[in-house]
Amino acid sequence: MNERSWAGLALALPALLVVVTFFVAPLLMSAVLAFRGKDGGLTLMHFEKAIEFYSTDLLFSGAIVLVSTAAIGAIAVAIAGYLTLGENPRTVAILRWLYRWPLFIPFIVTAQVMRTFLAKNGMLNHVLTGVGLLDPLQAQSLLDWRGIVVAFVWKQAPFVTLLVAGAMAAVDRQHIEAARNLGASRWRVLFEIVLPQSRRTLMVGLVLSFVTMLSVLSVPLMINPNSPTMLTVDIAYRINSHGDYAVANALCLMSLALASLGAWFYLREAARKADGA
Amino acid sequence: MRPFKIPLTAIAFATGVALGAAAPAVAQTTLNVITAGDQNMVDYVNNFLGPRFEKLNPGVKVRAVGTGPGDAGSQKIYEKLSAQQKAGAASWDVDVAVVHQRGAGTMVKESLLAPFRNEVAAGKLVSRDTAKNALGANVDGDVIPRFHSQIAFAYNPAVVRQPPKSYAELADWVKKNPKQFGYNGVKGGMSGVGFVMGWVAANSGMAEQLEKGPYDASKKAVIDRSLAGLREFNQNVVLTPGNAGTLDMLNRGEIAMGPVWVDMFYTWLADGKMNPSVRLALPQPGLPGQPMYYVVPAKAANGQIARRFVDFAASPEIQAEGIVKQFNWYPGIDAQHVKSKMDDKSWNKLFTDISPEALASYGRPFPLSGYFTDILEGYERVVLK
Amino acid sequence: MTATLRPRWPDAIARTVVVLLLAFVIFGPLANLVLWAFAERWYFPNKLPQEFGLAFWKRVFDPRGNAVASLGTSVAIASLTVAVTLAVAIPAGYALARLRMPGRILVLLVFLLPQAVPNLPVYVNIARVFYELGLNGTVLGVVLVHTAHGLVLAVWIASAAFAAVDVSLEEAARNLGASPWRCWTTVTLPLALPGLIASAIFVFLDSLDEFTGTYFVGVPDVTTLPLLMFNASMGGNYQIASITALLLLVPSILFMLLVERFLKADVLAMIGR
Numbered sequence: 001m002n003e004r005s006w007a008g009l010a011l012a013l014p015a016l017l018v019v020v021t022f023f024v025a026p027l028l029m030s031a032v033l034a035f036r037g038k039d040g041g042l043t044l045m046h047f048e049k050a051i052e053f054y055s056t057d058l059l060f061s062g063a064i065v066l067v068s069t070a071a072i073g074a075i076a077v078a079i080a081g082y083l084t085l086g087e088n089p090r091t092v093a094i095l096r097w098l099y100r101w102p103l104f105i106p107f108i109v110t111a112q113v114m115r116t117f118l119a120k121n122g123m124l125n126h127v128l129t130g131v132g133l134l135d136p137l138q139a140q141s142l143l144d145w146r147g148i149v150v151a152f153v154w155k156q157a158p159f160v161t162l163l164v165a166g167a168m169a170a171v172d173r174q175h176i177e178a179a180r181n182l183g184a185s186r187w188r189v190l191f192e193i194v195l196p197q198s199r200r201t202l203m204v205g206l207v208l209s210f211v212t213m214l215s216v217l218s219v220p221l222m223i224n225p226n227s228p229t230m231l232t233v234d235i236a237y238r239i240n241s242h243g244d245y246a247v248a249n250a251l252c253l254m255s256l257a258l259a260s261l262g263a264w265f266y267l268r269e270a271a272r273k274a275d276g277a
Numbered sequence: 278m279r280p281f282k283i284p285l286t287a288i289a290f291a292t293g294v295a296l297g298a299a300a301p302a303v304a305q306t307t308l309n310v311i312t313a314g315d316q317n318m319v320d321y322v323n324n325f326l327g328p329r330f331e332k333l334n335p336g337v338k339v340r341a342v343g344t345g346p347g348d349a350g351s352q353k354i355y356e357k358l359s360a361q362q363k364a365g366a367a368s369w370d371v372d373v374a375v376v377h378q379r380g381a382g383t384m385v386k387e388s389l390l391a392p393f394r395n396e397v398a399a400g401k402l403v404s405r406d407t408a409k410n411a412l413g414a415n416v417d418g419d420v421i422p423r424f425h426s427q428i429a430f431a432y433n434p435a436v437v438r439q440p441p442k443s444y445a446e447l448a449d450w451v452k453k454n455p456k457q458f459g460y461n462g463v464k465g466g467m468s469g470v471g472f473v474m475g476w477v478a479a480n481s482g483m484a485e486q487l488e489k490g491p492y493d494a495s496k497k498a499v500i501d502r503s504l505a506g507l508r509e510f511n512q513n514v515v516l517t518p519g520n521a522g523t524l525d526m527l528n529r530g531e532i533a534m535g536p537v538w539v540d541m542f543y544t545w546l547a548d549g550k551m552n553p554s555v556r557l558a559l560p561q562p563g564l565p566g567q568p569m570y571y572v573v574p575a576k577a578a579n580g581q582i583a584r585r586f587v588d589f590a591a592s593p594e595i596q597a598e599g600i601v602k603q604f605n606w607y608p609g610i611d612a613q614h615v616k617s618k619m620d621d622k623s624w625n626k627l628f629t630d631i632s633p634e635a636l637a638s639y640g641r642p643f644p645l646s647g648y649f650t651d652i653l654e655g656y657e658r659v660v661l662k
Numbered sequence: 663m664t665a666t667l668r669p670r671w672p673d674a675i676a677r678t679v680v681v682l683l684l685a686f687v688i689f690g691p692l693a694n695l696v697l698w699a700f701a702e703r704w705y706f707p708n709k710l711p712q713e714f715g716l717a718f719w720k721r722v723f724d725p726r727g728n729a730v731a732s733l734g735t736s737v738a739i740a741s742l743t744v745a746v747t748l749a750v751a752i753p754a755g756y757a758l759a760r761l762r763m764p765g766r767i768l769v770l771l772v773f774l775l776p777q778a779v780p781n782l783p784v785y786v787n788i789a790r791v792f793y794e795l796g797l798n799g800t801v802l803g804v805v806l807v808h809t810a811h812g813l814v815l816a817v818w819i820a821s822a823a824f825a826a827v828d829v830s831l832e833e834a835a836r837n838l839g840a841s842p843w844r845c846w847t848t849v850t851l852p853l854a855l856p857g858l859i860a861s862a863i864f865v866f867l868d869s870l871d872e873f874t875g876t877y878f879v880g881v882p883d884v885t886t887l888p889l890l891m892f893n894a895s896m897g898g899n900y901q902i903a904s905i906t907a908l909l910l911l912v913p914s915i916l917f918m919l920l921v922e923r924f925l926k927a928d929v930l931a932m933i934g935r
Contacts (some may be wrong), residue, residue: 018809123693166857
């Protein structure tokens with residue numbers, strides 16, 4: 001280990017101290033509860049119970065978050081791509097103004113508005129039947145897994161878009177102009193020049209969204225807390241209805257494992273980058 | 278160019294605001310009242326109890342904070358008290374708390390509460406069983422009920438001409454009217470949990486034993502068998518997102534009937550979120566109800582003022598004027614003390630849909646905590662799998 | 663940009679349709695929020711509120727409800743959180759992007775934890791520790807908890823921003839005789855600034871929307887507006903929840919406009935340097 005690596009650690013130290021003292025240490029304090037039996041000994045009993053009761057919800061959570069992340073990525077790239085490469089200045093301006101609004105709406109309020117927006121007799125169906133796109137008798141509620149996905153995508157897509165649009169704006173315009181002058185279509189420019197150069201930022205945004213969605217309680221709780229539902233609902237239920245911190249913490253650790261799986265992709269890339277540096 | 282402009286500006290801005298925010302007029306003593314339940318519980322303390330109590334007790338400022346509805350709200354109060362106990366704090370920052378039964382039971386078990394009931398006059402006005410026993414936990418002397426609430430079926434009479442008188446009638450009705458009945462399962466709040474408890478009481482033949490004991494772990498099989506019927510029942514109902522979710526779907530006419538907390542129902546009515554034609558009914562053998570309790574934490578910083586506050590809040594005049602007249606909630610202290618303090622018309626409004634007799638025979642306590650857990654876990658195993 | 667194209671009508675129509683659809687998707691749910699903020703009576707079968715009014719605004723602004731003071735506290739806490747977060751995240755982000763570091767992957771993962779773990783069980787423990795330290799009920803305590811939660815946004819984004827800075831520009835500055843500090847403040851930092859500013863916005867919003875940590879660490883002495891919003895929203899008290907959400911929009915948007923002003927000024931300042 002050389003001098004430079006110590007310098008790096010020293011620079012990161014204040015931030016690390018904050019997060020270790022004010023989160024990791026308290027996390028470990030509760031994580032041990034997941035392994036402690038009634039007699040105080042080491043046990044995996046709580047994990048067995050967590051898996052027996054909630055393995056479906058674990059898969060459901062993973063699937064919901066994966067689908068949402070994919071949709072967020074597609075939407076973010078599409079909007080940010082148009083903001084970078086769009087040729088109609090007015091549309092670009094409108095779009096830039098338009099897409100950000102959900103950023104300012106907290107998850108819990110997102111959940112609340114979606115509950116009244118996506119319901120069977122909610123505003124979406126009223127509008128669709130009003131303009132004749134939907135037969136009132138066929139109106140259905142979207143307040144199941146679809147509602148959760150819609151709420152997540154609505155709230156998180158602007159977050160990733162803002163990041164990606166920033167990264168795309170930093171791409172050297174000369175590369176883009178050159179490719180356009182050689183007759184490359186905007187799609188090709190997007191996928192072969194702009195996107196590869198903002199890939200890292202896109203990954204950062206998607207991984208952050210992925211883990212955040214896994215830890216949000218209000219959205220599944222207010223849209224669909226019934227089976228199957230997301231792990232956060234089960235954690236709150238174990239605590240509030242059973243006072244059972246052991247299984248709740250076991251579920252937390254399972255959720256964390258799922259989050260780490262998502263983070264893995266980013267970290268692998270970060271590692272590769274570090275090796276090359 | 279000045280690269281550090283932003284952090285500096287932010288700090289300057291923030292300090293300015295922080296100083297501005299941290300300088301409210303400070304009364305001599307602040308009485309911290311933390312309440313679980315809906316926002317109107319907080320408003321009740323802020324707008325009704327607080328000003329009246331402050332007038333009688335100069336130098337005291339009542340500050341109310343809410344922790345959210347349902348057992349989750351009570352659990353958060355428990356956690357705050359427990360954290361202070363484990364930290365060995367000399368005095369705690371909660372003076373009065375308003376909690377549900379489950380929370381109160383846990384708090385008593387962990388010695389977080391002061392046994393204060395017999396020290397205040399209003400303590401003599403409560404004789405109801407739920408003032409002594411919370412889901413099997415002995416809370417005698419530690420709590421005074423603020424109000425009593427009850428789960429009942431709310432129904433839209435345009436669709437439901439005759440509300441079902443029993444669970445069997447309900448099951449029949451649901452078969453004929455699929456997706457018109459909604460409840461919130463067991464993970465979304467107590468009105469759904471209460472419905473499941475009522476279902477098991479009606480279909481297991483154990484109604485008495487569930488409430489009075491003794492607890493018998495071998496009855497799990499009987500409970501599971503009664504839950505099997507619920508699995509079939511669920512095919513034709515809508516599962517709603519939470520206590521408020523059931524009311525929400527009634528609000529939009531997506532379901533025609535569902536179990537709700539009566540106090541929440543009246544709040545929704547008062548807030549213009551419920552069609553006034555919607556009615557309430559109690560089937561036999563009943564649905565659970567529970568009080569919310571006033572409690573005083575063992576090491577409350579202002580324990581004496583806290584006792585005065587609860588005594589005041591549980592006095593017959595305040596119960597009549599605030600709890601019954603203003604909110605249409607069932608009183609926490611014994612009915613006869615409250616009834617004598619108010620006009621018959623306001624009193625009778627409490628019983629518009631559910632008669633005092635029906636309430637007396639079909640308003641049940643929740644099962645003992647052992648059965649409570651068995652039923653919830655049985656539901657997860659039998660109904661949700 | 664080559665904006666000198668002949669008008670192509672099918673394109674223009676498609677563009678308009680897509681933008682309108684997007685506007686509906688974004689403003690539809692928001693319209694619901696605004697409607698509920700002013701609805702005094704709204705139930706089936708009415709598709710729109712039957713009665714509008716300000717009764718619930720009066721309730722929110724009731725002097726005893728402390729909504730205005732709570733909003734002030736929320737903004738103060740969010741601003742302080744941004745300051746503390748950036749102060750520790752900028753060096754950390756730089757180090758993670760540009761310097762060798764033992765256990766680099768682990769460090770990145772550690773910052774992610776507060777966002778990745780459902781945090782209710784954790785905040786219970788933080789409360790206990792803070793009661794021991796006397797930090798409970800203080801603005802500082804709440805700021806520290808919010809900082810730990812928002813740090814990953816700042817560190818990861820800052821790291822990505824510093825990684826994107828072209829090393830050859832820094833080398834050029836050094837070759838022209840700039841000191842390392844001068845090189846850092848005049849080349850590296852300005853180039854990473856857009857990313858840092860984005861992270862400041864996210865940290866601000868993250869803090870402004872937080873209620874679980876605030877409850878365990880701040881209440882009853884420090885109360886913020888999101889606590890009221892949480893209460894109201896969970897109880898289905900749509901009017902009050904909508905009003906508080908609208909109130910919280912104001913500082914969020916102001917903060918965004920504020921930092922973007924700086925962003926523009928600084929980016930412009932860089933041109934021609």
